[in-house]
Amino acid sequence: MKIAVTVGSDQAGDSAFVVWRGFEKSIRKAAEFGYDGVELAMRSAMDVAAGDLKRWLAESRMEVSCITTGRMFAEDHLYFTHSDPDIRKKAVSAYQQLIDMASDYCELINIGRVRGGVGEGQSEEEAEKLFSDAFQQLCSYAERKKIQVLIEPVNRYEMNFINNLDQGAAFLSRSGYSNGGLHADVFHMNIEDDRIGESFIRNRKWLKYVHIADSNRLAPGFGHLDFEEIFGALKAADYNGWISMEILPGNDPDMAVKKAIEYVLPWCVPVN
Template identity: 30%
Template structure:
């Protein structure tokens, strides 16, 4: 199992300086993996990233959220085509960096929709993802669809909804991506959904209810990690937290970061690394009971 951190914990930009900072700080905090958000894949320096990752002995994954201009559920075929091309570019970058996971809200725009998803929109997204999954499989990359709350998508907000959508995609190379921050909003508890998703869980985000220090909010991490242990999960577990002290103004607004709960990413990251590893060790000992 790889324990990682989202790069936005350490840097809000990913030019040469920002990328170097994020990778070096992730390593210093004790993580095994860095998740890099590909907010602008057409201008991302994949070769620099690959070199820095090798130098720092870090594994890598990538994530993004689609926009209205790249929404796979759009009724405009040109928008869907742009979205598919953007995700193809992301797959090329992940492959060049040596990663094996592309995750996030890669099935719809990451925004608050004002109406339910339409059958045509669902079918459009599923068909595009099936095509992308075939390309990803050839590159040794898995797609993981992040289940987010009702204010960030209308396609799926719970683990069970994600499973239903995976059946529509119909490709074994597509998995579910659970996130404790979103689960804490939408799910009845943080244990049952992990068991429901089972071996179709491919990626996990660990975030607190207010996106601050782990253990300082309302997320039931004990139940979540017990669930991971119960299904024998061995995929990435990645810490995610945001502060406008780090991320840029536009992203802060999109994520609703109206108050900052931390201003020291080094301390936050080191704390999260310890917290996750302690939780995992605790559930390991259950086998001794």
């Protein structure tokens, strides 16, 4: 498994779950601490100049693990279940631009909070229909660019739609798109899934990407999650994709990033 850390631009708002801000310095620091790549928390494809990003990655010999899109929701209030069709159209267009960006750097892009939820006056069936329409449009667009579109279940205190891996897998099964998948986040799973390990194994067919944080959203080892169970289940599920640290900076961001990789590295490196 390769290990990444989630980073944002200098302009990333407080709602962005990133440990560092500023793409150039974040990429260089992540490389210094032994990470294989960075996950880019994007508001739009205009957050960074393509030439600059390619140069920074090449100089640090780093990869992009995934592009995540929660900032579209948190900062621009764009989401796919919005009651206003013009807002939905704008959300799809902005997301397609991020798919275009992803095609230059990685194979994965996520849908977390940007999917939206069940709004006032909506039924769950109506919200799912709106999201399903957008998801099919985006998967079709992404398929031509060889990009996988991943649904990230989010806990009930932040979203009221697709909260656990079982619900995400059921939606993916109904969608019928082969380039759809699950982006699991153990912080959310600790709240919503019956057992984190069992849910990983049960939904292994769809599992494409994993966010790691402890129960308090700090670096692993600073809360109460059972990472022996988590990584044992990932091994049992034959998962060999990216592990990405989506953690809060705490009082010492550099220490958090360093402690995070030190804590999980023994489970991620194959034993000969």
